[in-house]
Amino acid sequence: MLSALLVMSAIAAVLGAVLGFAAIKFHTEGNPLVDKIDDVLPQTQCGQCSYPGCKPYATAIAAGEADINRCPPGGEEGIRKLAELLGVEFKPFGEDAVPKAKSLAVIDESTCIGCTLCIQACPVDAIAGAAKQMHTVIASECTGCELCVAPCPVDCISMQVIGEKIANWKWKYPVYAMTATT
Amino acid sequence: MPVGNDNMRKLYHFHGGIHPPSNKTQSTRATIARAPLPAKLVIPLHQHAGETAKPVARVGERVLKGQLIGMPDGIVSSAVHASTSGTITAIDMQLIAHPSGLPNLCATLIPDGEEEWVPRKAIDYRDHSPAGLQHLLRMAGVVGLGGAAFPSDLKLSLDRHKITTLVLNGAECEPYITCDDMLMRERAAEIVQGAEMLRFMLDAEEVLIGIEDNKPEAIASMRAAVAAGGHRRMEVIAVPTVYPGGGAKQLIRVLTGIEVAAGVRSTDKGVQCFNVATAYTVHRAFAHGEPLLSRIVTITGNVLHPRNYEVLIGTPIAELVALGGALPDTDSYIMGGPMMGFPLPSVQVPLVKATNCIIASSKKIFPPPPPVMPCIRCTRCADVCPADLQPQDLFWFAQSREFGRAQAFNLFDCIECGACSYVCPSHIPLVQYYRFAKSEIHAREHDKQLADKARVRHDYREQRIEREKQEKADKLAAREKAAQAARLAGAQPLTAQQQAEQAELETSRAHIRELAQSAVEHADEGTTK
Incomplete structure (x- = not known):
């Protein structure tokens, strides 16, 4: 009984240490999804999406606050890429956001x-x-x-x-x- | 008439290939003739792969034959020269020989008929360093004359790999085209000397000159030139006639057995390849000090007198067509061969360095393609693909715009030879799909680069604004701190006299403030009135 307890707590301690070490060692700064979305956006920083730049728009998309069809400079191609990245349906541009x-x-x-x-x-x-x-x-x-x-x-x-x-x-x-x- | 394999060398095969009717004999009956001086030359400043040359001649200026009118601009660029003496009458956008049918920057030159040269300086290449010779070629506007018009000097950079073998490409595999064939028949000695210069610059050990065995006269003439010149380790090799045996990678494979894999260059394997006409031009540039001003062009197809002409760069194609005598049922003109060429947007466009052949086309010679039918995945295209690709898959991906997958299937190894379209039983214009996919991918990569650049600039700007704000705040804080310190320091040791002075100062300050206030009110009254 006691030995079983000791063995289990020893395993728990070791695994906990490993996880704790990994959390520090492989820590990612910021939200990687935001960067991935930002990578797809055309970086015009034009604010047509109603956010003050591409990064804020990417952050809003990642947080589920913004639609993926708000970026006219990215074109339909951009919406398609975002849809693929996020695993959501393609959504055409609304009337207020038309690519030029x-x-x-x-x-x-x-x-x-x-x-x-x-x-x-x-x-x-x-x-x-x-x-x-x-x-x-x-x-x-x-x-x-x-x-x-x-x-x-x-x-x-x-x-x-x-x-x-x-x-x-x-x-x-x-x-x-x-x-x-x- | 194919000659027997009398080479001393073992030859290899490349995958696939086709045997279209060659149609070369029509234009090889007569020798190369010099085309007469046209009334007007239109010289495009972008005749080579890379950046457009910067115009350095002024409108109205009299230029001499061989005078520089376009300065190379950027690393991948080449010089452009006045093809004859005369007056520059315009530097503007003109229609050029390009599949888009769009205009590009050109210099218009009205010849004065005197053919007055700039001073030419012949050099002995052995007295110069390869780097110096490279610069001379760049300034002589020497580009690959096989079709891609890539600046030749860049192919002679030695900094990366040891080149052991120089391959000279005289295969000329595409039907109808005979300009290299005739050049090799008539000017073999100069080609061979040009090859010697290229070998010197590359520091290559051997030179292999590959010529398809349907050109026995050219092979004989080149062999005689090599023997007469006493060139060692230089061999003229008859290669089997298979289209596209004149592709650089295909010819290298046949001659050396080296397969140049995807993403690898032949120079990585110690082999560099030049067209025979390029070698001839290199010889003219060094031994005669002449920049690239003219080239041999085949005029053939639906014409009365198919023949090869030496034509000045910038000559309107219409002049060449007139020399050939186009038959009345001619409906369009193709630049290049029937496999890889493209229809010219107008017969008035000027001849450029890359123009090897003009084919007058009619419904009789090139009947309109039969209706396109769906792909049945018979993979005949894969059987003939010289790049060992899977054209039916590439077609599928290009059609559905799955560019990533097309790239994963090595779309960019496609040399656009058209063998797949040639054998397709459904007559699908496969190469058009590949070209579409390639240019879409290029455009996307370009956009991505621009976006990345914009992101970096935006981030820097944000950082800068943040830093400026911080600096301002720091400065303000420091000033406030200093003021406070001064107040604290000054609070205690004020003597009675100092206090009196302070009070006096304060009263005079208040007085000034009052005066200022009343002046403002006064001014306000003034304006309202």
Whole structure:
């Protein structure tokens, strides 16, 4: 009786120690699901999902507070990826969130007064300039989030759609008529 | 007419392959002719794999033949030159030979007919370092002339692997195309000397020149050139005629037995491969100081006089078609061969470095494909696939947009040779599916990279804002602390005189405040009135 008790408590103590050690050794910072969701999101940081950036939206999705169809820049492809990741049904965009063609912010440099408001609004530091100096968008860094458009006091920022060029041209899905064998 | 296997070397086989009608004899009856100088040249600044060259000529400037008009921009890029002397009249977006039918940056050159050269400097390659020669090739705009137009200098970097074997690709396996065949027949000595230069740069031991056995004249001519030049450890090898035996990996397999696996480069195995026309261009660049200004192009198909022409880069395809004499029932023009080529968006587009062949197409030569039927999974495509893939599976994944699985089945090993589509009994345009899937995957990877970059920038910004806030708070706290310390320090030892001074100061401060207040009120009254 006593030996059985001792053996069991010894096993419990050893396993407990192992678990305790593992909990410290393999501790994960933050919620890994949030990072996985964040990885799928397009990182425009545009706030169209009503959250202040991609990470907060990912956190809300992980907590079950937000729908997966709130991210227009991610497109339907993004919803599909989220659905797959989370094991939920695909959900089409609502009427208030419609994907737009990918575009870039362009500053009309002759109108810009150098107020730095757009620089402060840009979530990815893609606008270069200084107070009372002309600003310009670093095209390669611009995510097309449109956050700089509203703060501009002289309305000199416009969104220009990135059209199809040789550099971003893609082969199309083959389309042809099919006939059934009779 | 195939020649017997009179090689001294054991040859190997690659998987699959097909035997389409070769249709090469039509264009090999006449020698290479020089195409006349056109009235206008349109020279695209993006003729190579990689970044577009930066225009360095001005509109209105007179340029000389061989003058640099496009500077290589970025690591993967190549130079572009004026093909003849004349005036640059425009640098703008023009329609080019691309399956998209989209325009790209081009320089328009009106020739003055004088063919006045820039000073050319011939060099002895043995006096230069491989790195110096590499730079010369980059500035001479030398790119692979087999079709991919990859900058040749990049294939000559030595920093990674020891190259033992240089393979020269003269297989020219695709039907109709004969430009390499004619070049080897007529200019073998220069090709062989170019091969010697490439061997020097690669520090390779042996050179294997692979030519399909349906080109006996080219084989004989190249063998004679190797013998006459006294080139050691250089061998011309007749390889069996099987499409796509001219694929780099396929030719390397046949000649050396080395199978270049998925995700591995032939250079990892000590083998580097160049097209024969590229070797010829390398010779022109070093021994004559001439950049790549022209190339041999086959005009064939539905034309009266199929032939090979030496054509200046930038010549409108229409000029070449006129030389061939296109028959009236011609309905489109294909750049490249019937297997891997694409229909040109317009016959006015300019000829580029990658243009090896123009086929005038008619319903008689290329009847419209029969109606497509469902895939019956007969796996005939898998039997002929030279990359040993499972095309029926890749088709399935591409069709259902399961790109991850397509990639897992080595979609990117597909060389788009079209052998699968050729044998498909259901006439499914398989290669179109693979191209679609590949470009979708590329686009996604590109988007992912951009997203990752944006995430990093956003995180840095957040950190910076946080840090600035913290610094501000720290500064404020420090100032407050100092003020408090000063108050505490000053509280005790005030003498009577100091107290009187303090009180006086306070009263004058109050007076100033009062004055300021009344001034503001006054101003307010002023404005309301």
